Amino acid sequence: MKFLNQSMLVISVCSVIYNSPVIAQESALNGMTNSIDNNRIDDNQEIKGKKVLQQSGGADDSDDNNINNDEPRLIIVGNAIGELGLKDPSSTASRLGLSAMETPATIEMIDKAVMRARGYEKLSDAVESLPGVVTGEHPTAPSTFSMRGFSRGQITVLRDGLWIGPSTMVMRPQNIFNLERIEILRGPSSVINGVGAVAGTVNAITKTASAYQQENIDLMASYGRYNSYHVGVGIQQDLGENAWFNINISDYGSDGYVERTDQTSTNLTASALWKVSDDFSVKFSADYLEDDVGGYFGTPLVPTNLAREPLNHVVSTQQNETIDKAMRFKNYNVLDGVAESDQNFWRLDLQWHLNNDVTINNHLYQFNADRYWKNAEGYVYCTEVVGVCTDVGKIQRYYGYFLLDHEQDLLGNRTTLNWNQQFNQIENRLVAGIEVIDLSFDRLRGYRRQVPVVGSDSVDPYNPQPGLYGPEEVRGNSPTEIEMQAFFIEDVVKFNEQFSLVMAARYDEMDLDRKNYNAQGELENNGFTRQYTWESWRLGMVYQMNDELSFYGQYSDAKDPINSNIFLVNANQNFDLTKARQWEVGVKSIWFDGKAETTLAYYDIERDDIFERFSLDSVTNIGGRTSNGFELSLTMHANERWRLGANAAYTQAEFKASSNFVELAGNTPPNVAEWTANTWLSFHNIGDLPIEIGTSLHYVGDRYGDNPNTVKLKSYWLADLFAAWQFDKYRVSARIDNLLDEEFIQWSDVFYLHQTDPGFIYANQLMLGAPRTYRLMFEVSI
Structure with missing residues (x-):
């Protein structure tokens, strides 16, 4: 990997180090x-x-x-x-x-x-x-x-x-x-x-090691419906007068609320801090995660007139389709389906205080991951004999067989310099830094094209026999190399107790090399090499009337490449820089004698060149996107026992046309709800006992599930109930999620909807959210 010579020239005035009141x-x-x-x-x-x-x-x-x-x-x-x-x-x-x-x-x-x-x-x-x-x-x-x-x-x-x-x-x-x-x-x-x-x-x-931390051991265990469990052990101790460590390990598992969707996750995080001197410290951290996210890829849509128990309150489509409740807990994946990951994240942090006003930080880090999917992912209910649909009333999976293998290695380094100073009544704080990243990403994929269609590729909607994945047909491999370098600077000028100006700017360079190999390992001609350079910036103002009331405004500009879809585009597609801008105004306040906090914000965002995946191996520029709305949050201690929390948001978003793509202009992007809201209410010290009970409500409004806006995901309310008993160092709590057993669709992946062209009958499905669940948790701190 090429590293830049990490040198910085900083010319500015800065402020004294800031310390904030805390919650402790x-x-x-x-x-x-x-x-x-x-x-x-x-x-x-x-x-x-x-x-x-x-x-x-x-x-x-x-x-x-x-x-x-x-x-x-x-x-x-x-x-x-x-x-x-x-x-x-x-x-x-x-x-x-x-x-x-x-x-x-x-x-x-x-x-x-x-x-x-x-x-x-x-x-x-x-x-x-x-x-x-x-x-x-x-x-x-x-x-x-x-x-x-x-x-x-x-x-x-x-x-x-x-x-x-x-x-x-x-x-x-x-x-x-x-x-x-x-x-x-x-x-x-x-x-x-x-x-x-x-x-x-x-x-x-x-969680991480910190100087002079309390010695502590935390234990947690929970068990609930569908054999779900979650256990954790956390230890923080000192290693002498000038060294400390922190280690946490947790393990999660569940049979899943849909048959044959076992999920597991094991996470180990550990860190050790050595304070070499009063001015220089070293910290080493490790983060390991191994998981399998389960194999539920959705429930197929069926014609409403053929559904045994149509869930019309959950979804509606212009094609008169619905979800059949009789299929709700069925899994149409193969028996040997896999969706697992294994990743490591290492970092070394150095900090050097040159004096009371100047600090240098350096973060050297490495991330590597192996991810593997092999599943029958796509399901289509056959309404006529066409293409690979040979049996009406069956679920066809032929084109849905898909395997994917990620090998990712990333090495990065970030160096920053904080410089604080004060001139008369004006405070100024500045940070400048350099970041370099080298990313190597191999993406091997495969799907059905040549393997003959067999009877087991289609299954009964109400009694699916999963079968096995069968022959692995590889499409090819696409190794991508990305080298990134960035210089950034951020500064705040506090003119007086009320008014401050906050500014930031960043310059990025990216060198990208993408190759495509076919199944035989031969290099194809649709790879590419590109170099990008771009700048982004932010300018904001804050007016604090007092310590408990603040008004602000901000304008931000952003440019970057098309992000994750860079692993899907090919040389003949337009994948230049995207541009985004936002302005935002808001107010933040602490009131009711410090027992209530409120934030309110209004924003307006516009971005051009949005890419969406339209097939297994390619993306398309579908134009831009605009969005505006407001967000409100509130927490309040009504009295010594009652507490209240609430938030709400209104979002208005739509696609805008590009020069070569107009068909989605004016549509609402998928998974964007116009209204969302959350509330919490709790009451504690019931009967002067260390008991807390409470409830929460979660609301998500109507959304569209696809770009053409032909599929509507209906709004839903989820109610949760919880109670906790605490004595000394022990805490026992119980929780019921989705108390009323609401049926709902939480999310839609647009590529798994209405992919039913006779030449490529791939997927037409949606994922249903979890039904009522419950669990009991025990915690102790030693």
Whole structure:
């Protein structure tokens, strides 16, 4: 790999290091039902003689799990309804240590205590609780998101603040137990987080070693319906006066709510911190994940007049199709279907304080992954004898046999310099950095073309005999090499206590080489080599009327290549840079004597050159996309026992025409709901006992399941119920999800809908969401 000479010339004035009030609590579990606001403290306040550090975590330059923590740290906990964290810094939104209140953007944070108190098991469980977010769990792209009118590869997913590849390629169902928190930054953010961040960034921040951490052992075990289980062990200890370690291992498994869809996930995260001196620290981290996401690829659509129990309240189509309830829990995949992954993420972090105002950070990291799919993925209900449909009333799978093998290796390095200074009443903070990435990606795929059609390729809709995958017909292999270099700079000028200007700019270079080999290993002529250069920037203003009320405005510009679909395009297709711009205004406030927090934002985004997959091995430029809407979030401690949380979002999105593609113009993009909402209500200390009970509601409005807008996914409400009992270091909780056993479709993959052309009868199916589930959880902190 070629590395740039990492040298930086920085000419600026900067500000003093910023410290934010925090949320803290002495015990890892005690007081999970207490008001977090009551535990907010001033920067210099001490608890039992130990100064409390900022609440933040993870792996970037500005968070409190960073390796410069040289003071005692208290464990942060909360109950099922968390704060909005307006006084907390976010490394996902800025590397300047700005709090959410000081940042001209919408930022959301969910910490580990809230996630565990709500009973979340996967990252997607937590993210879908946020305003305007729709999530999907399709096996070909686990933990996929729709946000602000965009979806899939247009939302960047980071691991501890670092980009490890296109989100649709690298995202897996992350175990919550290993996470410190999740941060979400809305809107185009490639200026901060690199390629693909058009609609936003989701940053999964793992637990990590920190200086002077409390020695602690956490144990967790849960069991629920469908033989689902989740166990975890976490240990944080010191290794002497100047070294500490943190290790967490979790294991998840379930039989699945559809037959033969066993799911497993094992995640090990470990880190060791060595404080070499007062000014220099070293941290080494390892992250291993092995999983199998199960083999449920959807339930076929059938003609409404032929369905035994039509679920017309779930879906409607212009072709008069529906989902048959009698097929709801049937699996049409083969018996030996596989959708598994094995990945490792290593990193070495160095931090050097040159003086009180200048800090250098360096992050060297490597990510490698092997992913493998081999399934009968596509199913079509045959309504006539045509093509490979030889039996009316059967489910045909012939073209649905598909295998895919990913081999990914990534090596990267990021170096940043933070420089803070103050001139009279003006504070200025600046960070500048260089990032280099070398990505190697092999994509081998295969599907039916030459293997003869046999009787077992079609199955009975109500009694499918799965059979085996059979002959593996390989189409070819497409190795892709990407070398990326970026220089970025971010600066905030605080003119006075009220007004500040926040600016950022980034310059990127990418060298891309794509080759295509056929099944015989011969080089085809549709590969390509491209070089890209682009700039992105952001300009924002913040006006703080006081410590509890902030107004902001922002304009951001973003350009990047077409992201994950770069592995599907060929030389004869237009795959130049895409462009996006957004403006956003909003208000953030803390009120009701600090017992309530509110955020309100309005945004407008426009992007050109959107690519969609229209066949197994190619994509098409379908024009641009526009989106606007508002998002509202609220948390409140009504009194000492009652707590309330709520959010809502309105999104209006549509395709716009390109010069060579107009047929989708004016349509609503799939998986974009006009309205979404969430509410939580909890009551604790019932009868002066350490018991908390609560409920939550999750609403997703009507969406379209395809680009032509011929398939409508109907709106749904999900109600959940939870209760917890806590005594000393122990916590026992119970949870019922989808209490009313609502039938619903959570997500649609457009390539698996209406692919029924007689020459390619591939797929016409949708995935139904989980029915009522329940589980019991036990936790202890030693």
